[in-house]
């Protein structure tokens with residue numbers, strides 16, 4: 001019975017799109033992106049500290065937390081590129097960079113590649129700043 005599972009997948013993907021479309025950029029930033037990026041930044045600091053001679057290695061659980069956080073950012077990136085997209089070249093570039101770098105951070109954390117992970121984390125932080133400079137209301141937060 002091939003058609004049934006296909007129809008199910010189609011319905012589920014429609015439901016997913018409807019949910020995503022209902023989440024505002026502000027809520028996505030507050031509830032998903034900020035906490036996930038904060039985990040990524042924290043692990044990035046731990047990775048740098050572990051690099052010092054004699055320092056303990058970054059625990060497996062922290063690399064795993066970084067993988068999960070990067071996966072959350074990847075899901076958010078799909079919203080920033082899709083239903084939450086705003087017009088303009090800066091948005092398009094920041095959102096696509098964000099997607100690419102979230103995937104790079106996930107891959108690096110999965111391999112425990114310290115240098116690759118730190119580079120992706122730093123560059124991810126740049127995408128926040130670039131997009132906010134143009135699109136985030138200047139409310140002082």
Ligand code: HEC
Nearest residue numbers: 025026029030033034037094095098127128131135136137
């Ligand atoms: C493609 C554009 C874009 C990118 C990339 C982006 N943001 Fe945002 N962000 C916004 C916009 C637009 C707002 C303002 C939303 C509003 O107030 O309606 C915002 C608001 C926020 C807020 C404030 C939410 C609040 O409470 O009002 C936080 C925190 C935030 N972003 C964190 C981040 C972090 C961390 C990153 C990078 C890891 C990031 N954002 C990347 C567009 C972006």
